[in-house]
Amino acid sequence: MKSVSLVFVLMSRLEIKKGFKKVLQTIIALLPEPPKVTRAMMDYEKAMGSAMSHVLPDVRKISYVFHWAQCVWRKIRDLYVQKGAIYKCLRKIMLLSFLPAEEIPAEWERLKAQATTPALLTVTEYVDSTWNNPSAFYPPNIWSVFKKSTVRTNNDVKVLQNV
Known part of the structure; x- marks a missing residue:
């Protein structure tokens, strides 16, 4: 699987907690039909994970x-x-x-x-x-990469964060 960055959002640190949720809701509202997202690859930003769980609760989070x-x-x-x-x-x-x-x-x-x-x-x-209990924010089923053909990092995005 190849990672392709489709959206870039500039936010201040103060906006992050509520910002991710608002960004996801705005993107979904702009789509012509509801998204058919099954998986979302993300790092361990708690605010993003929480926003994803709230806005797209059926989406499976996977990590790098x-x-x-x-x-x-x-x-x-x-x-x-x-x-x-x-x-x-x-x-x-x-x-x-x-x-x-x-x-x-x-x-x-x-x-x-x-x-x-x-x-x-x-x-x-x-x-x-x-990391290792069912009530952990990121339990093993999210961070295990066994037999997953995923990229190891989202470095293309990280590089742009430092510009």
Whole structure:
């Protein structure tokens, strides 16, 4: 699947929370007929995910492996300094997104059992609360990229954000 950017919107940071919802509603109102969207590829912007769930509730959200890895990396980078048991555990955490979504919880439980240091326990609490439970804002079925022919990032859009 190829990602094609169809709409670019300039907003201030203050407009983001309500802005995404308003933008989606405006786009839908401008269409000649209701959209037949089944999937939406997005990064982990909570406001956009929330707007998508509200405006197009039946659309399946899918994500980029790059953004998932980036979010997790921010939590683990200080621990990722020496090759050893902690390093190996962190590498396995970073690879979770390549597993089938239904296998992630069981594999995650195995990885959590290896997390015995205070630093690793902090990482496991973060992954549990943010990524790996049914009530998480982005549960495994969104960030698993197993057998998905998706692009790894939406870099074409990210490049334009820095112009």
